[in-house]
Amino acid sequence: xxxxxxxxxxxxxxxxxxxxxxxxxxxxxxxxxxxxxxxxxxxxxxxxxxxxxxxxxxxxxxxxxxxxxxxxxxxxxxxxxxxxxxxxxxxxxxxxxxxxxxxxxxxxxxxxxxxxxxxxxxxxxxxxxxxxxxxxxxxxxxxxxxxxxxxxxxxxxxxxxxxxxxxxxxxxxxxxxxxxxxxxxxxxxxxxxxxxxxxxxxxxxxxxxxxxxxxxxxxxxxxxxxxxxxxxxxxxxxxxxxxxxxxxxxxxxxxxxxxxxxxxxxxxxxxxxxxxxxxxxxxxxxxxxxxxxxxxxxxxxxxxxxxxxxxxxxxxxxxxxxxxxxxxxxxxxxxxxxxxxxxxxxxxxxxxxxxxxxxxxxxxxxxxxxxxxxxxxxxxxxxxxxxxxxxxxxxxxxxxxxxxxxxxxxxxxxxxxxxxxxxxxxxxxxxxxxxxxxxxxxxxxxxxxxxxxxxxxxxxxxxxxxxxxxxxxxxxxxxxxxxxxxxxxxxxxxxxxxxxxxxxxxxxxxxxxxxxxxxxxxxxxxxxxxxxxxxxxxxxxxxxxxxxxxxxxxxxxxxxxxxxxxxxxxxxxxxxxxxxxxxxxxxxxxxxxxxxxxxxxxxxxxxxxxxxxxxxxxxxxxxxxxxxxxxxxxxxxxxxxxxxxxxxxxxxxxxxxxxxxxxxxxxxxxxxxxxxxxxxxxxxxxxxxxxxxxxxxxxxxxxxxxxxxxxxxxxxxxxxxxxxxxxxxxxxxxxxxxxxxxxxxxxxxxxxxxxxxxxxxxxxxxxxxxxxxxxxxxxxxxxxxxxxxxxxxxxxxxxxxxxxxxxxxxxxxxxxxxx
Numbered sequence: 001x002x003x004x005x006x007x008x009x010x011x012x013x014x015x016x017x018x019x020x021x022x023x024x025x026x027x028x029x030x031x032x033x034x035x036x037x038x039x040x041x042x043x044x045x046x047x048x049x050x051x052x053x054x055x056x057x058x059x060x061x062x063x064x065x066x067x068x069x070x071x072x073x074x075x076x077x078x079x080x081x082x083x084x085x086x087x088x089x090x091x092x093x094x095x096x097x098x099x100x101x102x103x104x105x106x107x108x109x110x111x112x113x114x115x116x117x118x119x120x121x122x123x124x125x126x127x128x129x130x131x132x133x134x135x136x137x138x139x140x141x142x143x144x145x146x147x148x149x150x151x152x153x154x155x156x157x158x159x160x161x162x163x164x165x166x167x168x169x170x171x172x173x174x175x176x177x178x179x180x181x182x183x184x185x186x187x188x189x190x191x192x193x194x195x196x197x198x199x200x201x202x203x204x205x206x207x208x209x210x211x212x213x214x215x216x217x218x219x220x221x222x223x224x225x226x227x228x229x230x231x232x233x234x235x236x237x238x239x240x241x242x243x244x245x246x247x248x249x250x251x252x253x254x255x256x257x258x259x260x261x262x263x264x265x266x267x268x269x270x271x272x273x274x275x276x277x278x279x280x281x282x283x284x285x286x287x288x289x290x291x292x293x294x295x296x297x298x299x300x301x302x303x304x305x306x307x308x309x310x311x312x313x314x315x316x317x318x319x320x321x322x323x324x325x326x327x328x329x330x331x332x333x334x335x336x337x338x339x340x341x342x343x344x345x346x347x348x349x350x351x352x353x354x355x356x357x358x359x360x361x362x363x364x365x366x367x368x369x370x371x372x373x374x375x376x377x378x379x380x381x382x383x384x385x386x387x388x389x390x391x392x393x394x395x396x397x398x399x400x401x402x403x404x405x406x407x408x409x410x411x412x413x414x415x416x417x418x419x420x421x422x423x424x425x426x427x428x429x430x431x432x433x434x435x436x437x438x439x440x441x442x443x444x445x446x447x448x449x450x451x452x453x454x455x456x457x458x459x460x461x462x463x464x465x466x467x468x469x470x471x472x473x474x475x476x477x478x479x480x481x482x483x484x485x486x487x488x489x490x491x492x493x494x495x496x497x498x499x500x501x502x503x504x505x506x507x508x509x510x511x512x513x514x515x516x517x518x519x520x521x522x523x524x525x526x527x528x529x530x531x532x533x534x535x536x537x538x539x540x541x542x543x544x545x546x547x548x549x550x551x552x553x554x555x556x557x558x559x560x561x562x563x564x565x566x567x568x569x570x571x572x573x574x575x576x577x578x579x580x581x582x583x584x585x586x587x588x589x590x591x592x593x594x595x596x597x598x599x600x601x602x603x604x605x606x607x608x609x610x611x612x613x614x615x616x617x618x619x620x621x622x623x624x625x626x627x628x629x630x631x632x633x634x635x636x637x638x639x640x641x642x643x644x645x646x647x648x649x650x651x652x653x654x655x656x657x658x659x660x661x662x663x664x665x666x667x668x669x670x671x672x673x674x675x676x677x678x679x680x681x682x683x684x685x686x687x688x689x690x691x692x693x694x695x696x697x698x699x700x701x702x703x704x705x706x707x708x709x710x711x712x713x714x715x716x717x718x719x720x721x722x723x724x725x726x727x728x729x730x731x732x733x734x735x736x737x738x739x740x741x742x743x744x745x746x747x748x749x750x751x752x753x754x755x756x757x758x759x760x761x762x763x764x765x766x767x768x769x770x771x772x773x774x775x776x777x778x779x780x781x782x783x784x785x786x787x788x789x790x791x792x793x794x795x796x797x798x799x800x801x802x803x804x805x806x807x808x809x810x811x812x813x814x815x816x817x818x819x
Contacts, residue, residue, distance in 0.1 A: 162403035169394020170269035176387025183380030188702025190712030196279035214241030215304035232332025255326025280491035281355025338665030342399035344454025352498020354677035364488035385442035410456035413464035421448020424472030451504030463511030509659030528655035742819035
């Protein structure tokens, strides 16, 4: 650099001539010529050096410009990374914002460098600044990466927390179901019925960890080609999933932000409650230990295959690259395109059809349908319905497998459907029977929850309301028809879960929308309502967008005048600041100038406010136009996929394509669950030597006592404690039997006596007979023409019973005597 500057100075100034004290013109002229010749020779010698130096400098300048371009590119990449970071997590956004500010400073530095290069000073200093800029950019990238890592970690923690909570919610549904069913049976069967639900937590809970999860979600072992689906998985397995021995505690489910253990637990709760639902169809007439065997068989051969067909993805498939796992369905119904957000086909259709098969294969309850069977406690049933409603938020909301807007949408649709169905059932019952009942309300709530289960993550809230109302009507009719066809679905498991699940699965195909869940787009994803709306909306946006762009442009023009005023005000402030500085440097009195400066600043602030207001309007107009454009692009992408533009429409989807897919999937689930369940019920009955159904004697006594040796509620007069015996033996005495005694009714047949007693036990708008009110609390069983009673004044009870029966059976020679 220095030789170059010196050479330039020599060229501009010319040769320097020394003067003698008294030179003669001739001598001077001669010396000048000599000097000129010498300088020319030197210039010729230096010219190549100068050209070489200039060429090297130009080369270094070009390299510097290239580095600056790379620096700008790196800055742009950094800003893009920071923008993505802000979207990922609120906490990460804080760090990203700081990184963004640094990026802005870097950009300013780069701009300053570009300006400085125009008037090149010291190249070495410029290169040093560029290196520092690149170092700063590396630090910005490092900060952005740290922020992104922090955001990913926060998202994993958030999703995991929600899924753990949802798993606990679903587990809480099991005691809710036990209370719901327990209140609907007779008092003597309360404990046995609740045990059938609660035992599933233990029996299926262990089986799921050992075998169940591997069968449901392992790589497909049996595949079929059917209905256009190739290699559709029916059942899975992986020895790594046996007892979860091949799963590390910190291993995350591919494609998701939750550990595999959390997924195992969440899905396990579904597997636990599903066979418990079946018990409602055959309550009050099955034995406990055969039902435990049936639960294991049913989960193995019905639930796990259905779960695999609908929900299995390539999470554990070794033939798929680890980075690509978790994105492709491997199950048959999943590949078919069936939508089942939380278990309409897998849980409710399967449980309902299994219950229907079981109640057809096994015998009916003794006396059904001629004998009226009343619930023992609607308090328990309503409490159970409330707990089920509560737990269902985790059942459906947790099926989003993440703490996202889809979980919130499913949560909201669940609430809407349950409320609508509960209201609908009450109104229907009010119109049909004249009074709404607590059992009707509870049944309606559960019907709505069942029906919205497959649809919750795919429909708008209004769709949830419609599904709830439809479920209330259709399930009410199904329960009413039970009496007509005389099948003994004890607690309406088929009428509510089987029918409600089918209704919900099919209606999902009518109300689903990819705007709620883009995951459904691969199969068509839009029902007729969303399908028509999306196309109409695109056309509407095409009309709105030009107007929005025009408005944005017009609003942008309004910025010119306020911008100009702000610039003028800024110039006045700059002039005032310069004047203050000038006076201050001259050590003069700057009070007046300072006052003018303050006034100029105030004027600038005043001008900035109108500019900000106009800018807000401009930004809003631009945002509106951009929003319309983004919405149009999003909808058009869905439409193009449905029209199969990529393959020239070979697999084009229509408005009812998803509906027909849902009908196929639901029908397959119905057939599979019914047939296999019927076989398993027969198999269980055979391998238990006909003991799946309890004997009529044990049924009459009550399953609480016959199966468990306990009672659910002890309202009798038995002693609470027994005093320990002495070491000395005592003489034997006749047992008191806790006040139990039998009476025989003569002069009447068993059928006549049973008819009269059943009629007395029916609810009535008329006051009950005082003799009946006196006797009823002491009656335990009626067998033949004998009553078994407990407690009370024996003689008085015999007299009241005889009076009651003579009044009800006039003309009969009724005589009641101790047996």
